[in-house]
Amino acid sequence: MTKPRILKTRVTHLEMTERPTQSVPTPVSFKLALMRATKISLPFYRFLYEQVGKPHHWSVHRRLGDDELKAIIHRNNVDIHVLYADGSPAGFFELVIDEEQAVTEILYFGLVPEFQGRGLAKFFLNEAILTAWMSSPQRVIIETNTLDSPRALQMYQRMGFKPVGFAEAEIEAWD
Template sequence: MLGDGYHDVPAGKLAMVVTHLEMHSPAPVRDVPLPDGIALRQVTPTLDWYRDIFQRVGSQEWLWFGRLKMSDAELIAILNDPDVAFYTLSKDGQDEALLELDFRQNGECELAYFGLTPALIGAGAGRYLMNHAIATAWSKPIKRFHVHTCTIDSPQALAFYIRSGFTPYKRQIEVADDPRLTGMLGRDAGPNVPIIP
């Protein structure tokens, strides 16, 4: 257990404060229309599709790397699992969002990944997609819908989840190799987080 005060982070590592949030019944939603020129669709993802959208939504700006660490076989097992659902928002024929709902835990749904590329940010598409996530999760016989976010993700994410009806219930510290130093991501990724070799 960490005591109060400062604690050194080993060289080449990232340290993130992770906040876990949950809801135990469907949150009321503020109805918003799908912005003009944008279409929602459910996806049966291929490996190439998923890796592309994952990196464009989260890796370049926010250092998403969890799925990048997986082997092709590990990731394909998730993509092909009937208890995991994938959705996107398309604009001008290009997919620009990732919504991944994981129902593999009995009675629960995890909002595993949620995000938009810069092409959709500020258009109202995030609220529409979250409304869809809440409705889809609670259309199944679940008792809990949960998500987590961290301090290297978008600074808007935590407040957005709270406004969406999730309640914070736990905080953790996660330490991981900096993916820019391992070569998983380019050194220009995550410009808001300095590299400390």
């Protein structure tokens, strides 16, 4: 078995402490549906996770067994929403709500590669942010790293997130 390739990345931690006042219009170039996936099936979650996360080397949920993954994503404080464009899954976001700390984390957010660069990202991120604020946190957090889309950090900041910390990390490549 070959040794996995390790990638070095710079992680930026961001937070938003006030509800956004701006709104982002719904793109008209697609028929869109945003649906909450209650008790999402493991194969469908794995499909979304791979489609969105593979180009960015997402690794946290990648090698979990079914029982481990189910125990994480089916918790009461995890909220997963899937964006459909013209009937096809176009992306997803996953929130983790920590009521005790009054924090909601946008743990995962992204679009399937075929839907990137087509005017959906800002709208979809706005929907994730608005959904995160529905749990009435004191702050909403998200992180990105240099393996994500090169436009991610800039978009998060334009949408109202402020960098609050940085870290260096090593991530196993998704080869």
